[in-house]
Amino acid sequence: MFDLPTDLPADLAPLSWLVGVWEGTGVIDYEAGDHRYQGEFTHRVSFSHDGGSYLNYSANAWLHGEQDDERTPLVAEIGYWRLSRQATDADVGPGLLPAGAPAVTRTADDIEALRNADGGFDIEVSLVHSDGVSELYLGQIKGPRIDIATDAVVRPAGAKTYAAASRMYGLVDGHLLWAWDIAALGSELGAHASARLARAE
Numbered sequence: 282m283f284d285l286p287t288d289l290p291a292d293l294a295p296l297s298w299l300v301g302v303w304e305g306t307g308v309i310d311y312e313a314g315d316h317r318y319q320g321e322f323t324h325r326v327s328f329s330h331d332g333g334s335y336l337n338y339s340a341n342a343w344l345h346g347e348q349d350d351e352r353t354p355l356v357a358e359i360g361y362w363r364l365s366r367q368a369t370d371a372d373v374g375p376g377l378l379p380a381g382a383p384a385v386t387r388t389a390d391d392i393e394a395l396r397n398a399d400g401g402f403d404i405e406v407s408l409v410h411s412d413g414v415s416e417l418y419l420g421q422i423k424g425p426r427i428d429i430a431t432d433a434v435v436r437p438a439g440a441k442t443y444a445a446a447s448r449m450y451g452l453v454d455g456h457l458l459w460a461w462d463i464a465a466l467g468s469e470l471g472a473h474a475s476a477r478l479a480r481a482e
Contacts, residue, residue, distance in 0.1 A: 292366075293330060311472070326339070336363070357411040459475065460472070
């Protein structure tokens with residue numbers, strides 16, 4: 282059992298159970314062409330907040346080698362998670378543009394009005410990988426379960442082929458479980474990696 286943060290903006294209430302640092306292990310199992318990628322990895326994920334209407338996200342993973350202490354860094358990620366809602370003049374941006382109207386403090390009732398027809402909340406997740414690939418995921422959070430899929434993938438000309446992805450996160454018995462499907466290296470969307478993480482901080 283853990284305590285939910287009490288200092289979050291109302292916008293982040295549905296995402297509050299994610300806040301913290303999670304660590305654990307997972308497995309990679311993905312086939313592309315005539316090659317099968319398999320292995321076990323260690324994963325560290327952090328969700329934090331700085332007072333804005335979004336969660337900061339970072340994740341690192343290390344592939345296990347044949348020796349117990351042998352680990353190879355895998356692609357790292359950083360990004361932002363937020364509820365989907367229409368931007369108003371009270372929001373900052375784009376770029377460094379300040380808000381054009383006084384800030385609005387949203388209430389729990391304001392956030393409840395964002396609930397979708399399925400009883401969850403639509404969310405947006407923007408991620409950048411250390412290899413230069415950027416992803417925009419759209420999906421929903423409903424209680425302790427999150428389902429998201431890429432709406433857009435942008436990659437540098439020199440990056441490996443990566444076309445689409447979907448991810449599922451769930452809070453099960455106090456652990457963060459996730460699964461990540463990808464369409465990469467010419468293969469269709471398929472299972473790629475999954476992990477079970479425990480709260481570390």
